[in-house]
Amino acid sequence: MRGMMIRWIAASGCAASGCAAAAVAIAVVGFGSAAEDSPARRRFAILGSVNNSGYIDVCGCKDKEVRQGSLSRRMTLVRELRAGDVPFLLLDGGSAFFSLRDNPKPFEREQWLAKARIIVEAYNEMGYDALALGNADLKFGLGVLQDLKKRAKFPFLSANFVDAEGKPIFEPCIIREIAGIRVGILGLTIPVNPRYLAEFAPGASIRDPIETAKAVVEERKKDADLWFALSHLSEEANRDLARKVPEIPFILDPNIIFGSHGVYITEAQRCHERVEGTAILRTDGEGARLTWLDVEVARIGAGFETAPELLRLEKGFFLEALPKDLIAAAGGKGNAYSVTRISIEPHFLPDPMIEGWIETFKKEPGALPVDLPREAPSIVYVGGEACKSCHEEQYDTWLGSAHARAFQTLVDRGDQRRMDCIGCHTLGFGQAFIDPAEAPKWANVQCESCHGTNPKHLEDPKKFPWRTVTRNDCLVCHNKEQTRVDFQHDAFLKVRCPHMTEKR
Numbered sequence: 001m002r003g004m005m006i007r008w009i010a011a012s013g014c015a016a017s018g019c020a021a022a023a024v025a026i027a028v029v030g031f032g033s034a035a036e037d038s039p040a041r042r043r044f045a046i047l048g049s050v051n052n053s054g055y056i057d058v059c060g061c062k063d064k065e066v067r068q069g070s071l072s073r074r075m076t077l078v079r080e081l082r083a084g085d086v087p088f089l090l091l092d093g094g095s096a097f098f099s100l101r102d103n104p105k106p107f108e109r110e111q112w113l114a115k116a117r118i119i120v121e122a123y124n125e126m127g128y129d130a131l132a133l134g135n136a137d138l139k140f141g142l143g144v145l146q147d148l149k150k151r152a153k154f155p156f157l158s159a160n161f162v163d164a165e166g167k168p169i170f171e172p173c174i175i176r177e178i179a180g181i182r183v184g185i186l187g188l189t190i191p192v193n194p195r196y197l198a199e200f201a202p203g204a205s206i207r208d209p210i211e212t213a214k215a216v217v218e219e220r221k222k223d224a225d226l227w228f229a230l231s232h233l234s235e236e237a238n239r240d241l242a243r244k245v246p247e248i249p250f251i252l253d254p255n256i257i258f259g260s261h262g263v264y265i266t267e268a269q270r271c272h273e274r275v276e277g278t279a280i281l282r283t284d285g286e287g288a289r290l291t292w293l294d295v296e297v298a299r300i301g302a303g304f305e306t307a308p309e310l311l312r313l314e315k316g317f318f319l320e321a322l323p324k325d326l327i328a329a330a331g332g333k334g335n336a337y338s339v340t341r342i343s344i345e346p347h348f349l350p351d352p353m354i355e356g357w358i359e360t361f362k363k364e365p366g367a368l369p370v371d372l373p374r375e376a377p378s379i380v381y382v383g384g385e386a387c388k389s390c391h392e393e394q395y396d397t398w399l400g401s402a403h404a405r406a407f408q409t410l411v412d413r414g415d416q417r418r419m420d421c422i423g424c425h426t427l428g429f430g431q432a433f434i435d436p437a438e439a440p441k442w443a444n445v446q447c448e449s450c451h452g453t454n455p456k457h458l459e460d461p462k463k464f465p466w467r468t469v470t471r472n473d474c475l476v477c478h479n480k481e482q483t484r485v486d487f488q489h490d491a492f493l494k495v496r497c498p499h500m501t502e503k504r
Helices: 070-080 106-126 142-151 194-200 208-219 235-244 352-363 392-399 402-414 436-440 448-450 471-475
Strands: 006-008 035-049 088-092 130-132 173-178 180-191 225-234 250-252 272-275 278-281 289-300 335-343
Touching: 035 070, 035 235, 035 250, 070 106, 070 352, 088 173, 088 225, 106 142, 106 352, 130 180, 130 225, 208 225, 208 235, 225 235, 225 250, 235 250, 235 272, 235 278, 250 289, 278 335, 289 448, 392 402, 448 471
Parallel strands: 035 088, 088 130, 180 225, 250 278
Antiparallel strands: 006 173, 035 289, 173 180, 272 278, 289 335
């Protein structure tokens, strides 16, 4: 990633007396030791997921015409963000591997375990920095979870989940350096029914999460300038954490109310709640949406402020549209942050390698290889000009359409570098190119935007014909989540190749 430096400071050593993990959430904990002026403003972000609930593909809303999510789209989003100028940590708030709502039937056991393997490997490829332990992660027992940890290239965190001797079973916290700031990342696990715990983790116990958080932050305060807590606790417990451990100004809450997980958040305002000096953040589960927390630090030890215009809770991802000076936008005092919910929509094109793993699973879960293939199938875009010589009439029709001017509409508004816009105004963003600076080369909605890629068609058109464009191809961009208007296929379909019938 351009302009970014992240390195390990410490991977363990958080075993403070009373250390225990009880919940998973992302929280920005205040700066350590004494307040001090920093020589320059430093900006970085947290990209957070929570309650993935064993999902590898799109979310489970069967009644939705366009469904969000999938690990392969998430991978593309992460790659696009890494091409940007804001360095970020990638964290998961827990309950990632197994369903929150159901328990596996005997014949489903191997399927669930295969999906958990895909999740770990996908997180490895995305470059996750840490994952906190959620209660659903224990559904197959501690032994299975430890086997998954061996596959992971990132630490599992839980400060209050301890063995019979009172020692943390997983790392309580890690400390990473990003943008010149030492960031402590703390994991907490929600206390669960003792009978459940005895069945799935014999001899283990879950200590008081808030007392544990206090102990960890106090013990490691000289090692970290700033703390984030991955706190997989109930809503009320995280509010209590905010009041009693004020060093934590941000918490990613797993949306547990009265002991039950809420997977989706219908009221956007619930995605950001202030409790005294702490911001509690929530986002949808099943991989449907992620939280982007953008932090600007001018003075270590000062508090964090925001402004309504910096809370992008329901309109998609506006990284390039955010002010370059968050502190000024938030009133010019102390440090500042913005919050954005990123909906994983179809315009985030699937990463071919991870998509291949998912397709292998769908065909036959038991056929999942021990070592997943690391070579992704190449995706070649030839561009609309390559189609012109044989399809001149169709090409001329396209030239007269709005699709042929799609990128210019972004240029006219100054939005030509906005990653939430480029995907629907160019060809192949996320596959053909990643850096927004290359967008002009791939400008406009071209033939392959709708028909898909098929480079062998140039070699033998009859043997390798183009597939038919369907309504679902249009919904990649023309969906209500993105446009805020219902898509009427026949009324909105202005681009018709001359040989197409009026109805499909």
